[in-house]
Every structure is written in C-alpha cells, then in structure tokens.
Amino acid sequence: MSGSPAASATRRARRALERAAASASERHEPVLEVTAPPQVLDPGPDLLRAQRRLAESQDLAALAEELVAEVHRCGHQRVLLLETVARSRHRELEVLTARGDLCPAPGHRLTGGDLTRMAPTAVVELVPGHPRAPRLAVWGTVAGSTLEVLASAGGAVWRALVATEEARRAAREATGAQLLLSGALRLAGLGSWSWDPATGVVRLDDRLRRMLGLCPTDPDPDLETWRSGIHPDDRGPFTGVEDPAAHVGTSAPYPFRVTSADGTERTFLGMSVPLATTSSSAVQGLVLDVSAGEKSTGELVRLAQCDSLTGLANRSVMDLRLVEALETATPTDAVALVLLDLDRFKLVNDTLGHQIGDALLRQVAVRLQDAVPPGAVLARLGGDEFVVMVPGVDRPEAVSIMARDLLRRLRAPMMLPGLPEPFVCTSSAGIAVGHSGTADDLFRSADMALYRAKDGGRDRVALYDSAMRHEAQARRDAEHRVRRALRTDGLRVVWQPIVSLSDHEIVAAEALVRLEDPVEGLLEPKEFVDTAEDTGLIVDVDTWVLGEVLRQLREWRRAGVGLQVSFNVSGKTLEHPSFAHRLAHSVESTGASGSSLLAEVTERTLIDLSSSTRASLGELRSIGARVGLDDFGTGYSSLSYLDRFPLSFLKIDMSFVRPLGTSDRAEAVVRALISLAHAHGMVVTAEGVETELQAAMLRDMGCDRAQGYLFGRPVVAAALPQGVLGPRFRP
Incomplete structure (x- = not known):
C-alpha cells in the first residue's frame, strides 16, 4: 500500500x-x-x-x-x-x-x-x-x-x-514572556546586562541604568568603558568575559563595587551565565544593588560560596577556581586535584548519630585547613567528600606526599562531643594531575584514583594513571553484561556439594551464580559480582538466585531429595526494604521449607549491621532459615561482631585450608577457628578442600562439613551426585 x-x-x-x-x-x-x-x-x-x-x-x-x-x-x-x-x-x-x-x-x-x-x-x-x-x-x-x-x-x-x-501568535507569546521576565526582575530588584562579542557592546536594561544613575538616552557602553566604571579589584568576573563559569553554564555570585554617574560608589552582587555553549557566545548577567546592607550582603555572599556546615568553599567555587587554574596550566606548572573521602562514614551516622557525624566533619575541615599548602583551594563537595586543588605542580610525587600527610593528620585520635573515648577516623584519597582538558575530566580521573584507593583496602592514597581508565571501562563493560543478563535471562546457577565429614554423605549444596555472556561465555562471580555490588545490581542478582534456589528445592522435594541449599546474600540486598517481605512471600508461595535454606553473609555485613539489615536477618530466621558467616578469617580482625547476631554456621575460607599438611601454623589457625565456632554453637564448613589429607586433618580437628574439588566441582542440578560418596572420596 x-x-x-x-x-x-x-x-x-x-x-x-x-x-x-x-x-x-x-x-x-x-x-x-x-x-x-x-x-x-x-x-x-x-x-x-x-x-x-x-x-x-x-x-x-x-x-x-x-x-x-x-x-x-x-x-x-x-x-x-x-x-x-x-x-x-x-x-x-x-x-x-x-x-x-x-x-x-x-x-x-x-x-x-x-x-x-x-x-x-x-x-x-x-x-x-x-x-x-x-x-x-x-x-x-x-x-x-x-x-x-x-x-x-x-x-x-x-x-x-x-x-x-502564526507570527502574531509568536509575537504575543514573546511579548508575554518578556513582560513576565521584566516583572519578575522588577519585583526582585534586579538589573540585567548582556555582552555580545560580535558587537562588543554591553547592553544595560532600564533597571540597571537607574541603579547606575544613567539617562535612558545614554548609549550602551563598549567593554572597556564598562570596565572603567568598576573598581579595579572587582573588574574580572563582572564582565562575564573573564568569568570561566560563564562558559560552563554556572557562576558563583560575586560582589563588586561600581562608581555611579553621581560619583558615589555602590556595591552590587552579580551572577552571569552564557546564552550559548560556544566559547565566543554572548553572556547574560543579573545585578542586585546591596549597598544599603553591605554587612548582611557579605553574609549572603558567604552562604552562597561556602559550605554551611564546615565553612569551606563549596562545589561551585571549586569549579570556578579549577577552571581558572587549568587555563594557565602547563606540563611543568600543572594542576593537582586531591579527592578525599572518609572511610565508612555512613557507619558513624548510623551508629553514633548525625550530630556526631557533623562534629566529625567540622573537625576534619579544621585539620585539612591547617595542613593544605599555601595557594591551594580546599572545598567540601558534600557528605564526607572533600577536595584540595593545588596549582603549580611540577612533580606528582610531591602531591602524593602531601596527600599522605593529610591522611596521617586525619588518622590522629580526635575528641568528639558526647563520646567518652577519642575517635579514630581513617580516609582514602585519589589524586589526578593535569594541565589540559576540562575540570570535569580532572574530577573523573581523581574519582577513579579514589576508587582504586578504596578498593585497595582504604586508608591509602592512589595516583591516577592510564590503567585506571581501562579499569573503569572494564567496570562499565561488566555493568553492561550484568544488566543484559538480567534483561535476557543470562544468569545461571550451578551447584557444589557440601559433605558431612563424619559419614561422607552429601548434606547440602551451595548455589553459585554464573553469567552467560554471548561473547565471553560462562563467567564466574569474580568477573561481575564486584561491579554488581558497586552499582546496586546485586539486589536483582540475589533476588534471581533466591528464586532459582526455591524452585530447585521444590523439585528436589518432589523427587524425595532432602538437601539443604546454601546461597550468598549481599549486605546491600539485606538492606533493601522489600527483601524480607519478598523472601517470606516466595518461600510461602513455593511451599519450600525454610529450614532447608542456609543464607551466607560476609563479615562486612555484620560489621555494618544496620536496622534494615538486622530486620532482614530476623526475617530469615523467622521462616526457619539458618544464617551463617562466609569466608571467615579474610575480613576484620575483631571478633566482637560474632555476638551481634545469632549465627548457625561458619565457613572457613580456603586460604586457611589449602596449606594444611604443609604448614604447622595453618593447622594451628584452623584448629583455633573450629574451636571458636563450636564455642559459639556454630556448625563449621571448610571451603576449598582438594586433597584427602586435608579432609582427614579437618575431620580429626572436629570440622563438621567440607566442600571443594575433592568432593565435586560446581555442576548443574541434574549432574549433582546424591547420597553417600564412594570410596574415592573417603579420607
């Protein structure tokens, strides 16, 4: 057709x-x-x-x-x-x-x-x-x-x-918009100006002319004439031409003094923005006469340019100063950006309260002000993020030394109101040094370096290099793969048997997630789980895995197989407000037995135990599921968190199991971990068991269960062995 x-x-x-x-x-x-x-x-x-x-x-x-x-x-x-x-x-x-x-x-x-x-x-x-x-x-x-x-x-x-x-309608609409704008400016007491590089003329509206004492018939000044009436110390930003923010879409309010037609000096507060995106575009500005209340005006300017909590410069001022510094930077006179973030600050707010958190931020600001070098600009970006801009850098190593000194000063104990003991705060810093590109580019590079510092264990400094950009691209690719897998049913579950060391019977199976990528093939968790954690996609991944676990439990129950199923749950998933409700509904709708579920959490989850996480863990226990600790021994040295929540089982990380039979120290550590777990009433499972000698030693130490390649590699459910393993597996 x-x-x-x-x-x-x-x-x-x-x-x-x-x-x-x-x-x-x-x-x-x-x-x-x-x-x-x-x-x-x-x-x-x-x-x-x-x-x-x-x-x-x-x-x-x-x-x-x-x-x-x-x-x-x-x-x-x-x-x-x-x-x-x-x-x-x-x-x-x-x-x-x-x-x-x-x-x-x-x-x-x-x-x-x-x-x-x-x-x-x-x-x-x-x-x-x-x-x-x-x-x-x-x-x-x-x-x-x-x-x-x-x-x-x-x-x-x-x-x-x-x-x-149509032309008449457009003219009516334009006239109406102009009248509304003019009325708004009059109500706000604002005058306006504009500068067009094509004509070189600074056009003043009637309100600004009256503020300056100019006659309506006086011609609009050119740029030099306009600048000549402004105080020499204030001429830069008001024209908008030298205001770098006028070319990036934002501007911090700036006070300036101007001589009116009768010779008196008046104080104005101005702001300018571009009318287009090119560097040669016209600039539009607004002006407020604040001569009658300079004291209160100074306070308004301070509030507009400073962080209200710490008194440091805010993000808009930092952006402005960074753009100015980059305009004159050279390879031997570069600009360094140090992005600093407090470690686990959220835990401070959650456990000690926001008043303590605010007091901590104020003391951090004071220490940073005392430590930054002359000529540097210090600002708070928001939350627990601070940034230091250092111009005139010829050696990046010098900035790294300065950043380590900042972290050392912040690490010193500080007294906070309401706390009986000194508080120790650690932080991480990312550094980027550059002389070209945009301010956003430098911020992105510093953010990548900060991510490296956090990922490397926190309380450290990382200097940006080109490899970080490739890592960032790899994280973006991994995020894309996870999103695509969630959208196209590209996740898979494989099962690894867990064996009772007393009678060699398979008593449980751990559900391990895999991602089937159309290009890379079947990917293991190390290829995508960290990215899923960082992006929050882990909640969807865990929810999908839990659905597969419940579905498989139902099939095994129909077939007369009574295995328990162990599965990993992220701390972010447990914090999600709807997780507990969805879990209980899914268990009820599938008819699965809650006692068959073994939920594995990490040490970090118990360290950062929030009220929502505690509620989700309580919901797991209420349906009969057992909650246990995964990869024990690889996280924090403190064991006090073992008493924060009643745990049913503990899994010893494979890094402690592999040296068994070759290291007396490893044997002593594993024996102590088993005793510690049993003292807390927990069943102990050893991970990564690959030899019969390891299995025999673990059994003699009193370890309850084991899993590893000795007993079976992760396989699909249909290939999972059942019952008691044969003589080949007997230690």
Whole structure:
C-alpha cells in the first residue's frame, strides 16, 4: 500500500464524484461540459479581479467564501467547501459553505456515498495541517485553467494568512514572556546586562541604568568603558568575559563595587551565565544593588560560596577556581586535584548519630585547613567528600606526599562531643594531575584514583594513571553484561556439594551464580559480582538466585531429595526494604521449607549491621532459615561482631585450608577457628578442600562439613551426585 491516508481518501472521493457525474449524465441531468479543448488562459480582467478579492481576505473564513464564490462564477452550479473532520475507513467531511441548488447547509457532515448522490461539480477541500491547503479539486467535469489559477492563488493567500497568524501568535507569546521576565526582575530588584562579542557592546536594561544613575538616552557602553566604571579589584568576573563559569553554564555570585554617574560608589552582587555553549557566545548577567546592607550582603555572599556546615568553599567555587587554574596550566606548572573521602562514614551516622557525624566533619575541615599548602583551594563537595586543588605542580610525587600527610593528620585520635573515648577516623584519597582538558575530566580521573584507593583496602592514597581508565571501562563493560543478563535471562546457577565429614554423605549444596555472556561465555562471580555490588545490581542478582534456589528445592522435594541449599546474600540486598517481605512471600508461595535454606553473609555485613539489615536477618530466621558467616578469617580482625547476631554456621575460607599438611601454623589457625565456632554453637564448613589429607586433618580437628574439588566441582542440578560418596572420596 502506498500514499498517505489523505491521498487515499482523496482518490476515493474523486472516484465517487466521477461515478456521480456519470450517473447524472445517464439521467440527462445538466452537467457542466467544456466541448472545446482547454485553452491557455491569459490573465484577464476577471481573473485579476478574483485574485485581488482573494488577496483582500482578512481571515480564513472570508477567503473560503471568496474562493467558493469565484468557482461558482466560473460556471459550476454546485460548489461545496468541505473540511476533513475524520480520517478513518469511512471518511467524514463537514460542509463549511456551499453555492448552488440542492446543496447542504454549513455544518452538515458528508460521507463518500453522500457525495455520490449529490454530484457536486466542484469541491474546495481544506485539509487540516496540509502545507498547501486549501486544495481545489474539480471532479466529473473538465476544468479550465482559470480554476487551476484560482486554486493556486487561494492556496498562496491561505499560506500567507496562516503564516501571519502564526507570527502574531509568536509575537504575543514573546511579548508575554518578556513582560513576565521584566516583572519578575522588577519585583526582585534586579538589573540585567548582556555582552555580545560580535558587537562588543554591553547592553544595560532600564533597571540597571537607574541603579547606575544613567539617562535612558545614554548609549550602551563598549567593554572597556564598562570596565572603567568598576573598581579595579572587582573588574574580572563582572564582565562575564573573564568569568570561566560563564562558559560552563554556572557562576558563583560575586560582589563588586561600581562608581555611579553621581560619583558615589555602590556595591552590587552579580551572577552571569552564557546564552550559548560556544566559547565566543554572548553572556547574560543579573545585578542586585546591596549597598544599603553591605554587612548582611557579605553574609549572603558567604552562604552562597561556602559550605554551611564546615565553612569551606563549596562545589561551585571549586569549579570556578579549577577552571581558572587549568587555563594557565602547563606540563611543568600543572594542576593537582586531591579527592578525599572518609572511610565508612555512613557507619558513624548510623551508629553514633548525625550530630556526631557533623562534629566529625567540622573537625576534619579544621585539620585539612591547617595542613593544605599555601595557594591551594580546599572545598567540601558534600557528605564526607572533600577536595584540595593545588596549582603549580611540577612533580606528582610531591602531591602524593602531601596527600599522605593529610591522611596521617586525619588518622590522629580526635575528641568528639558526647563520646567518652577519642575517635579514630581513617580516609582514602585519589589524586589526578593535569594541565589540559576540562575540570570535569580532572574530577573523573581523581574519582577513579579514589576508587582504586578504596578498593585497595582504604586508608591509602592512589595516583591516577592510564590503567585506571581501562579499569573503569572494564567496570562499565561488566555493568553492561550484568544488566543484559538480567534483561535476557543470562544468569545461571550451578551447584557444589557440601559433605558431612563424619559419614561422607552429601548434606547440602551451595548455589553459585554464573553469567552467560554471548561473547565471553560462562563467567564466574569474580568477573561481575564486584561491579554488581558497586552499582546496586546485586539486589536483582540475589533476588534471581533466591528464586532459582526455591524452585530447585521444590523439585528436589518432589523427587524425595532432602538437601539443604546454601546461597550468598549481599549486605546491600539485606538492606533493601522489600527483601524480607519478598523472601517470606516466595518461600510461602513455593511451599519450600525454610529450614532447608542456609543464607551466607560476609563479615562486612555484620560489621555494618544496620536496622534494615538486622530486620532482614530476623526475617530469615523467622521462616526457619539458618544464617551463617562466609569466608571467615579474610575480613576484620575483631571478633566482637560474632555476638551481634545469632549465627548457625561458619565457613572457613580456603586460604586457611589449602596449606594444611604443609604448614604447622595453618593447622594451628584452623584448629583455633573450629574451636571458636563450636564455642559459639556454630556448625563449621571448610571451603576449598582438594586433597584427602586435608579432609582427614579437618575431620580429626572436629570440622563438621567440607566442600571443594575433592568432593565435586560446581555442576548443574541434574549432574549433582546424591547420597553417600564412594570410596574415592573417603579420607
């Protein structure tokens, strides 16, 4: 099928009119006929008169009336002016006006069948939204060139009227917007100015002219004249030309002094922004006269430029100063950005309260102010993030030394109100050094370095290098793979048996997630889980895995298999407010036994035990699930968290198991861990068991369970061995 709906409808209407004309001819009804061949019509008095009458139409309705009248004068007995009002399979047209006998009244609606019965000799059709409307069609008769010229003239006048109306509407809207803006500026007491590099003229509005004592007839000044009236110490930012923020879309408020026409000095507060994105764009500025209250104005400026909690510069000021420094930077005179973040500050707010957290931030700000070198700019970005900008850097190593000194000073114990003991705060810092590019580029590089410092164990400094950009790209790729897997059902679960060391029977299986990538193949958790944690996608991954666990438990129950299932739960998943509710609903809907679930959490989860995490763990226990500690011994040295929540089992990390049989120290550590777990009433599982000697030693130490390649690699559920393992696996 080709053509638009309007064209198809027009063809159907034309065929209907042709059939109507033929039917009228058979009934010997008068039909306008032109027997002579059509002649090319020279513009004569009648045509010129018709064109003038059409051109004199003041609106669309008048034009329509004139057009129908002229078509009628050309000899057509029945002329209809129709407008399409419905574009469907059964097209509807409304009569706007008509000339001739037996014509319907205006407002009447017609269909194709009505047109066939009426047999009009000419139709003027107005197509809504059509660029050439109105459109004249003559069907069933031979049309002379006069009608064609009339149609063309009518269309031209129609377009002119529509364009004129649109221009008037746009002018009304622009005038209304200008009046609203002008009224808002007057109500706010603001004057405005603009500078266009194309003309070099600084245009002042009437309000600013009155603020400066200028006459309305005084010409707008050029840039140099404009600058000459401003105090020499304040000339830079007010013009907007030297204001770097005017070229990045933002500006910090700046006070400046200006001499008015009567010689008095007044204090203004200004802000400027670009009118376009190019570096040579015009600049628009707003000005507030604050001469009457300079003291309070100073406070307003301070609040606009400073962080309210610490008194340090805020992000807008840092952006401004960083752009200024980069404009003059060279390879031997570069700019360094040190991005500093307090370690586990959220835990301080959650456990000690926000008042203690605020007091900590204030003391951190004081220590940083005392430590930053002269000429550096210190700012708080928000939360627990601080940034130091150091210009004039020739050796990045010197900045690293300075950053380590900052961390050392912050690490010193500090007294906080309400705490009986000194508080120790650690932090991490990322450094980026550059002399080209944008401020955003430098911030991104420093942020990558900070991520490296955090990922490396916190309380350390990392200097940006090109490898970090590749790592960041790898994280973005991993995030894309996780999102795609969640969207396209690309996650898989494999199962590794957990064996009782007393009788060698498989008592449980651990559900391990894999990601099936169309390019890389089946990926293990180390390839994507960390990224899922960082991006929050781990909540969706854990939810999917839990659904697979419950589904598999139901299948095993139907088959008479009574295995327990162990699965990992992220701390972020436990913090999610809906996790506990979804867990209970899923267990109930699948009919799974909660006692078959073994939920593994990390040491960090118990260290950062928030109220929402505690509620989720409580929900797990309430449905009968057992909660245990995974990879024990690889996290924090403190064991006090073992008493924070009742745990049912503990899994010893494989790094302690592998040296068994070759290291007396490893044997002593594992024996102590087993005793510690049993003292807390926990079942102990050893991970990474690969040899019969390791299994025998663990059994002799009293270890309850084990898993590892000795007993089976991770496999799909159908390939998981059942019951008691054969002699090959017996220690």
